Each structure stands twice: as structure tokens, then as C-alpha cells.
């Protein structure tokens with residue numbers, strides 16, 4: 001039973017997208033627990049303080065979540081709201097992903113200055129993305145384009161596009177939707193080709209492993225289907241033994257007890273990409289995800305997925 005309790009302090013990153021996502025999670029929490037009193041505390045992770053270093057160099061897992069988890073563990077906050085995509089494959093000791101609140105559109109979206117689709121961009125067009133996965137995929141699909149690094153939050157990236165620094169940018173559809181930029185999307189990229197990053201589009205809440213009361217409460221706003229999909233994608237990521245620096249994609253859907261899992265792995269040079277797709281019964285999905293990780297590393301001759 002959950003009785004009246006202390007007010008819940010909720011940690012969030014400060015970006016507009018993070019704030020919008022935190023509001024979404026809090027709205028669900030208040031529905032499930034009307035007597036809740038919540039206080040939002042903004043925490044600024046290293047990945048947000050440094051706005052210029054390319055993410056491929058800033059590197060390391062958890063650049064966007066480490067400080068939030070420190071705040072959880074030292075008791076400054078009780079919950080932290082994240083894009084599941086930004087969570088490291090192994091959460092810090094004592095922290096659990098207690099709820100996957102919602103999974104929205106997991107696809108990547110192309111926003112081009114003149115509305116062109118990916119196939120219609122002129123040769124040499126500059127496409128901004130800071131993700132190795134998106135860079136490798138652009139290279140695979142349109143080797144004649146020029147992928148370029150881009151940093152900053154969604155609004156900054158759109159501004160850089162509009163002022164002519166890029167001809168197109170690739171962003172998560174969900175981020176654009178949550179900020180009201182649907183109408184800027186020139187093309188939704190198929191998840192069969194542009195296999196999304198593990199957890200893309202999913203909204204997660206972490207809390208202290210020992211906080212049983214909050215864990216039970218968060219269980220009420222957990223979407224079990226989205227949670228299973230995310231768990232399978234993250235099992236693939238964990239089995240690779242790597243982080244966000246290798247081109248990695250994993251996208252699971254659950255339908256009638258069957259899990260369809262699409263995975264993607266690239267070598268560090270971004271020149272080679274391997275993909276697989278399997279359909280397995282729910283109970284076998286985690287094992288299948290781990291087996292695919294071994295299979296793909298073998299196919300690429302990679303022992304460990306290197307993190308610079």
C-alpha cells in the first residue's frame with residue numbers, strides 16, 4: 001500500500017525536450033497517484049554543459065544521465081526521467097529503470113531545408129547528425145552525401161539547418177513531435193533500414209533500487225509491452241559490451257506473444273554494417289538478442305565493441 005508520503009523530488013535535464021518529457025511522465029504519475037506532491041529539480045549532465053565537442057569524442061556511456069543518477073544515489077532527487085536511449089547499458093549499482101512510461105514513434109526523421117527526401121538530396125549534400133549509427137546508415141544508403149557532426153538541442157539543430165550550415169539533419173521523430181515540430185519532417189526513415197537506436201522514443205523513469213514504495217508506484221505507470229521491447233533492445237546492447245560509440249541499432253516490436261527484433265552493428269570505420277531480423281516467442285527474446293550480438297560481432301570480426 002502506498003500511503004501519504006514525502007513530496008517526490010524529480011530530477012530532469014534542463015533542455016526543452018527533457019522538460020517536456022518530464023511533464024509527460026509527471027502527468028502519468030499524478031493520474032496514478034492524485035495525492036502526489038512533486039518538485040522538479042534540474043540537473044545538468046556533462047553532455048549538456050559541453051555543447052561543442054562532438055559526441056563521438058565526448059563519448060562514454062551515460063554522458064546524459066550520470067549526474068542524474070548521482071543525484072538519485074545521494075538523495076537529492078527520488079526519481080529521474082530519461083530518454084531510454086540516453087541510458088547506459090548497465091545502470092549504476094543501486095539504480096533501477098522502474099518504469100517505461102511510453103514508447104512513442106521510434107523512427108529517425110529527415111528534416112531537409114527544401115523538403116527533399118533522403119533519395120532526392122543532391123550529391124554532396126551536407127547531412128548533420130552526431131550519431132555514429134545515423135552516419136553509418138547515411139553512408140550505406142547514400143554514399144555520395146556528406147555526413148557532418150552536429151551538436152545542440154533540437155531547436156539549435158533546426159536553427160543550424162535553417163541558417164544553411166547543413167542541407168538536412170536526421171533527428172529522432174519523437175523529439176520533434178514532443179516539441180511540436182511535426183511539420184518540419186521531410187521523411188520518416190523506415191525502421192527496417194534505419195534501425196533505431198536501442199530505446200529510441202521510449203520514456204523511462206529510474207529510482208533507487210531500495211525505494212520499494214516508489215518502485216511499486218512506478219509499476220502502475222509502466223507499459224509492459226514497451227518495457228519488454230526496450231528490455232530486449234538493451235539486452236542486445238549489453239551483450240555487445242559497448243556503448244553509444246559504435247554504430248548500434250536495435251528495434252523490437254511485440255505482437256501477440258511474438259517479438260520481432262531488428263538489429264544493426266557497424267565496424268568502427270563505419271564502412272561495414274551487418275543487420276539481422278528475427279521473430280521469436282516472447283520467452284526467447286532476451287536469449288535471441290544476446291545470440292544476435294555474438295553473431296554480429298563474429299560477422300564483423302569484432303571482439304569488443306570499442307569505445308573511444
Ligand SMILES: NCc1[nH]cc(CCC(=O)O)c1CC(=O)O
Pocket residue numbers: 083084085086170171172174175199200201202203
Ligand atoms: N541523442 C540525444 C537524444 N536523446 C533522445 C532524443 C530524442 C528522444 C528519444 O529518442 O527518445 C535525442 C535527440 C535525437 O536523437 O534526435
